[in-house]
Amino acid sequence: MPLADxxxxxxxxxxxxxxxxxxxxxxxxxxAARKRLDAVGVCMVTGLAAFGGGTLRDVLLDRRPFFWVEHAGWLWAxxxxxxxxxxxxxxxxxxxxARAMQWPDALGLGLFAAGGTLVALEQGMPAIVAVLMGVVTATFGGVLRDIVCNEIPSAFSDHRPYALCAFAGGWVVVGGYALAMPHPLAIGAGAAVTSAxxxxxxxxxxxxxxxxxGGGER
Amino acid sequence: MPLADxxxxxxxxxxxxxxxxxxxxxxxxxxAARKRLDAVGVCMVTGLAAFGGGTLRDVLLDRRPFFWVEHAGWLWAxxxxxxxxxxxxxxxxxxxxARAMQWPDALGLGLFAAGGTLVALEQGMPAIVAVLMGVVTATFGGVLRDIVCNEIPSAFSDHRPYALCAFAGGWVVVGGYALAMPHPLAIGAGAAVTSAxxxxxxxxxxxxxxxxxGGGER
Amino acid sequence: MPLADxxxxxxxxxxxxxxxxxxxxxxxxxxAARKRLDAVGVCMVTGLAAFGGGTLRDVLLDRRPFFWVEHAGWLWAxxxxxxxxxxxxxxxxxxxxARAMQWPDALGLGLFAAGGTLVALEQGMPAIVAVLMGVVTATFGGVLRDIVCNEIPSAFSDHRPYALCAFAGGWVVVGGYALAMPHPLAIGAGAAVTSAxxxxxxxxxxxxxxxxxGGGER
Incomplete structure (x- = not known):
């Protein structure tokens, strides 16, 4: 994850x-439990939800090592x-x-969106791409979780603002970066906006x- | 995209x-509209359908930057x-x-298949791999779109020639490349065959x- | 595949x-036949089941060329x-x-899990990551096959030990590697444990x- 240093x-x-x-x-x-997956499926979907977004961002940005390679203890955890x-x-x-987890999830949405945006900015990505990478970091773990569980991703279909909050906070990071703010400050501001x-x-x-x-098929 | 230069x-x-x-x-x-996705899902699936195939090809070939990074204005568009x-x-x-889009879609099928094939040939891929990369470029945007929308990809199941046209045109590009044709000519010939x-x-x-x-489960 | 040399x-x-x-x-x-895919879908899902796991491992480990690029004859086969x-x-x-294929499939599960684990160890991955890469190599072809066919992956949901056998055999390879066993011996031992x-x-x-x-939604 981008905040380590x-x-x-x-x-x-x-x-x-x-x-x-x-x-x-x-x-x-x-x-995974709702879908009655077996023990292997539970572990895999748990890991995918936790690390899928950051991993996809790193594959797209061609960055290595992944967070879960550098901090392999997390896999055991x-x-x-x-x-x-x-x-x-x-x-x-x-x-x-699920209800109790909404609040730490909102924290994670902010932190991972802001961190992912900054990582992309530091790789020289254009602002819109960096913000998109922040959104991918924060939301595609859940998207991959839903795809594997054979559901339309809830981030794309539940009409609740989720990725949109990450998108908004990403622009705060872009602004802070353009103003040469210290990175922790830019991340903190973006994360705060997203989470709020x-x-x-x-x-x-x-x-x-x-x-x-009036339209649609169902 | 491969044609830029x-x-x-x-x-x-x-x-x-x-x-x-x-x-x-x-x-x-x-x-996305048929599946009643929300605004975030509509934007994501639109982008995936447009750029997913070329992006997957570039991940497989380990090429960067992606088209939508180099031409980030397209994301705004x-x-x-x-x-x-x-x-x-x-x-x-x-x-x-959907009916009106069939014709420009056929153009895109040809252009992206031929361009994707040439990109892979220039990276030294064997002919069959290069043709496959052309097929991926032209069709996997739609495949990813359907997977995210929780459908079996129509390119794999509607019994209409789509990927097959891209496959055929890819071999034209391979032939033109082997004959040292100028690249635009090879791409044009392959694209024309696919689209036709x-x-x-x-x-x-x-x-x-x-x-x-007599078989199958449904 | 890792065994070539x-x-x-x-x-x-x-x-x-x-x-x-x-x-x-x-x-x-x-x-693909059960889902009544067309000829293109049959070829694609066949290839995905055969090479998807090793390809995903190589994308994650940033290794090239893929097996099916180095041995493109397999695509024709x-x-x-x-x-x-x-x-x-x-x-x-x-x-x-399907019943007859269970036995060579068990061979493949062992061979690809052990080979994938060794490949990851040689790239300096931590033991748990290497074992996970072995599991990915051996099982994610089937996972991707099921996702494309719009099913929950059977490796995650059928309550039969499959990925778990690959996981166990991977640790045998890790042990052999730590003891500086010759690689074919370490792979053979890990593959034998998994397949058995x-x-x-x-x-x-x-x-x-x-x-x-008492829980779950269906």
Missing amino acids: TPLLPALLTAVEAVATIAFAASGLLE LLALAAAAMAFMRARHFAPT LRVAALWTGWELPRWSP | TPLLPALLTAVEAVATIAFAASGLLE LLALAAAAMAFMRARHFAPT LRVAALWTGWELPRWSP | TPLLPALLTAVEAVATIAFAASGLLE LLALAAAAMAFMRARHFAPT LRVAALWTGWELPRWSP
């Missing part, structure tokens, strides 16, 4: 990153998380867990405008 | 490329296209638009032979 | 590899296999073929433990 607040950032990664992983865990969930978690815990927008959307129940109510 | 007819090629890209994008736009469609397009426009085959298939309603009518 | 038993290994690749390809062929199947295979052959576990699982009908019978 920033000079400010590294411990706080690491903690936020860990909480957010677990929230992303939990979204995969719950979806996710295996342990999946094993613990399969041992102790019951169906009646699923919905409350997401929390506001969750609180207010805001929905994206709908297209063409 | 060819010496002949660059303006014409650019125009054809733009028209074809818009046709590919429109296929994503219409599929697609956002504008999606926004305009969501503002002004109604369900009754969908079927006529596709148009002929559309006109005649030709279908691929069916396999094992 | 090992000094021992190259002819035997090549034969095993060929048999296993055909078994993987057959799984794609049968799935798969086209011929698909054509022969479409010409001569009837629906009543599907189930017996898979055959044992097939024979005994062993199933992975199920999670949370």
